[in-house]
Structure formats: structure tokens, C-alpha cells
Amino acid sequence: MLAAYAARVSPDDPISALEVGDRPDPVALDSSWVTVDVRASSLNHHDVWSLKGVGLTAEQTPMILGCDAAGVDPDGNEVIVHAVIGDPAAGRGDETFDPKRSLLSEKHQGAIAEKVTVPRRNLVAKPPELSFEEAACLPTAWLTAYKMLFSRSGLRPGDTVLIQGAGGGVATAAIALARAAGYRVWATSRSESKRSKAIELGAHEAFESGARLPARVDAVMESVGEATLGHSLRSVRPGGTIVVCGATSGMTVPVELARVFFQQVDVVGSTMGNRTELEGLVSMLVATGLRPVIDTVLPLAEARKGFERMIAGDVFGKVVFT
Numbered sequence: 001m002l003a004a005y006a007a008r009v010s011p012d013d014p015i016s017a018l019e020v021g022d023r024p025d026p027v028a029l030d031s032s033w034v035t036v037d038v039r040a041s042s043l044n045h046h047d048v049w050s051l052k053g054v055g056l057t058a059e060q061t062p063m064i065l066g067c068d069a070a071g072v073d074p075d076g077n078e079v080i081v082h083a084v085i086g087d088p089a090a091g092r093g094d095e096t097f098d099p100k101r102s103l104l105s106e107k108h109q110g111a112i113a114e115k116v117t118v119p120r121r122n123l124v125a126k127p128p129e130l131s132f133e134e135a136a137c138l139p140t141a142w143l144t145a146y147k148m149l150f151s152r153s154g155l156r157p158g159d160t161v162l163i164q165g166a167g168g169g170v171a172t173a174a175i176a177l178a179r180a181a182g183y184r185v186w187a188t189s190r191s192e193s194k195r196s197k198a199i200e201l202g203a204h205e206a207f208e209s210g211a212r213l214p215a216r217v218d219a220v221m222e223s224v225g226e227a228t229l230g231h232s233l234r235s236v237r238p239g240g241t242i243v244v245c246g247a248t249s250g251m252t253v254p255v256e257l258a259r260v261f262f263q264q265v266d267v268v269g270s271t272m273g274n275r276t277e278l279e280g281l282v283s284m285l286v287a288t289g290l291r292p293v294i295d296t297v298l299p300l301a302e303a304r305k306g307f308e309r310m311i312a313g314d315v316f317g318k319v320v321f322t
């Protein structure tokens with residue numbers, strides 16, 4: 001079958017580690033696993049990290065990339081594939097707390113392919129209101145934003161949220177979801193055109209990265225890391241929350257601890273979401289009419305172009321492969 005895969009890892013030139021070509025069909029581990037015919041998959045920064053060798057070793061290659069897919073199960077049902085492979089019982093009822101959990105494409109072959117094999121419990125019904133392309137955007141970026149905003153931030157409708165790095169997959173999802181939930185939404189971006197798009201998407205105001213804000217915010221959604229965490233700490237109100245799900249610009253950040261303790265700021269980690277949260281996200285999209293922001297749809301055979309766009313920092317929303 002056709003797939004986009006890490007043939008090797010390359011920390012400095014990730015695109016050189018990518019191949020788009022023929023791979024063996026995935027094999028079900030046991031009878032509790034099912035094979036999904038993938039109709040659409042989507043790209044995440046996670047796939048670029050994998051090509052760089054973060055979370056994926058050279059010994060684990062070749063590895064099919066991709067956490068996110070929507071498709072058709074063996075019974076003909078339209079499904080969304082939940083990307084967290086884990087045991088809820090091992091994580092106090094939540095598979096994202098299972099110490100042995102993994103994401104598709106870390107231990108098991110990933111989703112940017114014609115077929116993907118997952119445990120049956122990882123299938124969530126795709127409502128007819130969502131296209132396969134839209135549904136394929138949800139399991140990582142949109143689910144992560146949903147959990148950050150609604151499970152981890154402590155925000156309530158009417159509160160002000162700052163979303164750093166407006167162009168990213170998580171950030172665009174967070175802007176749209178936060179607006180739909182009744183928050184006052186502020187976003188930052190390095191680029192003027194992405195700031196305009198953030199406003200079109202639902203942000204009440206958009207600021208240059210690092211700019212002084214008119215007021216302190218109740219919570220910050222942080223996925224940029226090194227380049228913005230200092231600004232996040234300066235921008236949150238005393239007693240506010242910074243929810244961190246990633247660090248695209250770098251992981252090593254000197255933290256002004258005085259701000260953390262003196263301002264009593266909660267710095268909260270967040271990873272993906274559990275299956276129940278994915279179902280909640282799907283219901284929210286059906287109820288509100290909100291749909292994922294798609295930057296580009298490409299045939300799987302042209303996946304390389306999508307990776308190149310993401311590595312160049314050129315995307316607004318999600319890159320989808322069909």
C-alpha cells in the first residue's frame with residue numbers, strides 16, 4: 001500500500017528522512033485490533049519531530065508516519081481513529097495517563113497510509129455532518145486544543161484566553177473552539193497575514209508575537225515553547241493558568257520562577273485527550289457547526305509537499321492527505 005514513512009531519522013534535515021512509497025499492509029496485533037481503510041489523514045508537527053528522531057529512533061524505522069485518520073472500518077462504518085494507544089485501566093480511567101501509552105506512528109505503524117490498524121476501542125463514529133477530510137483533523141491537533149481549553153485551563157465563558165502562535169494546527173483549533181465556547185480570544189503570530197486570518201477565524205484581537213497586551217489574560221494556550229513562554233508568563237494574571245502542550249520553537253526554556261510563585265501561576269501540562277474527550281469534541285462540532293480549518297488537501301502521493309509546507313512554517317490550519 002502507499003504510505004508516507006520515516007525511512008531513517010535526520011535531526012537537521014527532516015525532509016531527507018521522508019519517503020512516500022510502497023509499504024506492507026499493517027498487521028493486527030490480535031483479534032481486538034481492526035484495520036481501517038483510510039479515506040483521509042492529517043499532518044501534525046509530531047510527524048516532523050519523528051523525522052528528526054524525537055520520539056522515534058533510527059532502529060524503529062521504517063515507520064509509517066501520522067497520528068490522525070478517518071476512514072471505513074471492516075463493517076462498513078465511517079470512523080475516526082483515536083490516536084492514543086493505551087489502557088484506560090492503567091491510567092486511572094484515562095488512557096492518556098497510562099505510562100505505557102503511545103501515539104500511532106511511535107510503536108505501531110501510523111495513519112498517513114491507505115490502511116491503518118488499531119484496537120477496536122480506538123474507533124469513534126464519524127457523524128455524517130463531517131467530511132472525511134474534516135474528521136481527519138480532529139484526533140491530535142483539535143483534540144489537544146479541546147482538552148487544553150475545556151479540561152485543563154479552568155477557563156469559564158467570558159474569560160480571556162491568549163493563544164500563542166496563531167498559525168499552528170493546535171492554535172487554529174484553539175482559536176475556533178475558544179470563540180465557540182464564549183471566551184474572549186486573543187492570539188499572537190509573527191506574521192501579519194496569519195494575524196488577519198486569526199481574526200477571521202474568531203479571535204477578538206491578534207497581536208505580534210511578544211507584544212505587550214492591553215490587559216493580563218486568565219489563561220494562555222502554549223504550543224510554541226522557547227520563543228513565547230516568557231511572554232506567556234508576563235501576560236497571565238495572578239492566579240491564572242498556562243497550559244503547555246508543545247514546544248515547536250524549542251524545549252529548553254529558562255523560567256522566571258519568581259513569576260510562577262509570586263503570581264501564583266499554574267503551569268499545566270496537557271497531552272492529546274482521551275476517547276471520551278474525542279467524542280465530546282465531535283459532538284461539539286456537530287452542535288455548533290464549527291469545522292476544522294484546512295490549509296491544504298493533497299493526494300497521499302504528494303504528501304512531501306505538505307511536509308515541506310509545515311517545515312517552512314507556512315501553514316494556517318491543517319494539511320490533509322486523501
Ligand SMILES: NC(=O)c1ccc[n+]([C@@H]2O[C@H](COP(=O)([O-])OP(=O)(O)OC[C@H]3O[C@@H](n4cnc5c(N)ncnc54)[C@H](OP(=O)(O)O)[C@@H]3O)[C@@H](O)[C@H]2O)c1
Nearest residue numbers: 045165166167168169170189190227246247248249271272
Ligand atoms: N502534547 C500533545 O498531545 C500535542 C498534540 C499536538 C501538538 N503538540 C505539539 O504542539 C506544537 C504545535 O503543534 P502543531 O501541529 O500545531 O504545529 P505547527 O502547525 O507547526 O504550529 C506551530 C506554530 O508555532 C509558531 N512558531 C513556530 N516557531 C516559532 C517561533 N520561533 N516564534 C514564534 N512562534 C513560532 C508558529 O506560529 P506563527 O507562525 O503564527 O507565529 C506556528 O504556526 C508542536 O510542538 C507539537 O509537537 C503536542
